Amino acid sequence: MSYRLLSLSAGIALLAITIWAVVSGSGSVRSGEDVLAFGLLCLAIAGLGGFIFLVLRWATSGSAIYWRTGDAPREVARIFAMIICALVVHMAVGAYFDRQGRLGETAAAVSLVIWTLFPAIFLGARIVRWPSRVLRPSAFRLLIVGAIALGIAAALTSLGFFSAASESQIQPVSKWPLVLGSVVLGAAAEEVVWRVLLLTALLQATLSRFQAVFLSGVGFAMMHAPLVLMQPVLRADWPMLHFAVNAYAPEFLMTTAVGCFLGVVWLRTGSITLVVLTHVVLNLGHALVFGV
Numbered sequence: 351m352s353y354r355l356l357s358l359s360a361g362i363a364l365l366a367i368t369i370w371a372v373v374s375g376s377g378s379v380r381s382g383e384d385v386l387a388f389g390l391l392c393l394a395i396a397g398l399g400g401f402i403f404l405v406l407r408w409a410t411s412g413s414a415i416y417w418r419t420g421d422a423p424r425e426v427a428r429i430f431a432m433i434i435c436a437l438v439v440h441m442a443v444g445a446y447f448d449r450q451g452r453l454g455e456t457a458a459a460v461s462l463v464i465w466t467l468f469p470a471i472f473l474g475a476r477i478v479r480w481p482s483r484v485l486r487p488s489a490f491r492l493l494i495v496g497a498i499a500l501g502i503a504a505a506l507t508s509l510g511f512f513s514a515a516s517e518s519q520i521q522p523v524s525k526w527p528l529v530l531g532s533v534v535l536g537a538a539a540e541e542v543v544w545r546v547l548l549l550t551a552l553l554q555a556t557l558s559r560f561q562a563v564f565l566s567g568v569g570f571a572m573m574h575a576p577l578v579l580m581q582p583v584l585r586a587d588w589p590m591l592h593f594a595v596n597a598y599a600p601e602f603l604m605t606t607a608v609g610c611f612l613g614v615v616w617l618r619t620g621s622i623t624l625v626v627l628t629h630v631v632l633n634l635g636h637a638l639v640f641g642v
Contacts, residue, residue: 353556353565360568361403364606368395371599402607409614410559416620417546419481422554428478429548436468437573441580448584458532461577465539469547481550487619499615499628507635530634537629544570544609545616545625553617563617567609571602608632 369392419425440460447456472478487495544566552562578598582591616625 353552353558353561357558357561357564360565361399364568364603365396365399367599368399368603371596371603374596374599406564406610406614407560410563410617412559412618414485414487414618415553416483416485416487417481417550418484419479419547419551419554422551425479425551426548426555428472429543429551432468432472432478433543433548433569433573436464437576439468440464441576444577444580445584448581453581458536462532462536462539465543466535469539469542478547481546483620485620487621492619492621492624495615495618496621496624499611499624500631502611503628503631507631507633533633534626534630537633538626540570541612541616541622541626541629544573545612546622549613549616559617563610563613566613567606567611570609570612571605574605575602 372391372395443460443464444453444457447453447460469478473480548569549562549566552566553559556562556565575598578601579591579594582588582594612625612629615621615628619625
């Protein structure tokens with residue numbers, strides 16, 4: 351399957367997930383007025399999807415390349431193999447702790463170790479190659495993109511922080527250094543995998559900035575899905591799985607959007623520091639409320 355067809359299929363799937371999430375959240379369609387309202391809602395969702403598509407096309411325009419990797423098609427395959435291996439091990443370790451009733455308390459530590467260890471192993475064994483920098487962004491570009499990215503991230507984090515804080519207890523001040531350290535390390539590990547390695551390789555393999563950012567964003571969200579849905583599957587609790595799928599659908603769409611947003615930041619600056627810092631700001635509010 352070509353990258354173009356893969357991008358189109360992913361776009362249609364995201365539109366279908368959006369409509370399904372809205373329908374499942376609003377209940378059944380019974381009357382003629384409900385049918386009309388549903389039709390208008392679908393048109394609104396399609397319009398919003400078209401608007402997001404145009405924004406992403408604009409955000410990924412240009413031609414500046416900051417990093418390059420050798421033999422990009424094979425590099426993409428190797429990076430995906432690394433991701434799948436890490437995901438399989440992550441789920442296996444999660445299943446072990448779930449049988450012990452300790453999945454919740456160990457989830458953050460397991461995630462951090464696995465998603466730091468596997469990139470280190472694959473890079474150290476030279477199965478996956480670290481890309482080489484070919485261009486540095488100007489100070490002006492870095493300042494403008496950084497201000498916009500961090501501003502958006504801070505705004506989203508503030509909204510999530512205050513809405514969640516009204517329903518939950520914020521982490522004690524004594525735990526903030528631990529939370530911040532875990533968030534920074536976790537964000538750095540994910541950015542190395544999904545932006546520095548995968549997105550850089552996809553940019554060369556697809557020859558399309560839009561397709562590369564979009565596919566890396568979808569992949570970023572898909573990586574989280576098995577981990578979220580793992581517990582009800584392990585316990586064969588199908589009603590719980592149905593509930594988890596319904597609850598995760600909006601989060602899946604949001605995670606895809608976040609992945610694309612971070613991809614644009616990487617695409618526009620090639621700055622590891624900026625893209626990690628943006629990711630940290632996005633995750634910080636949730637972590638301080640719910641923990642890591």
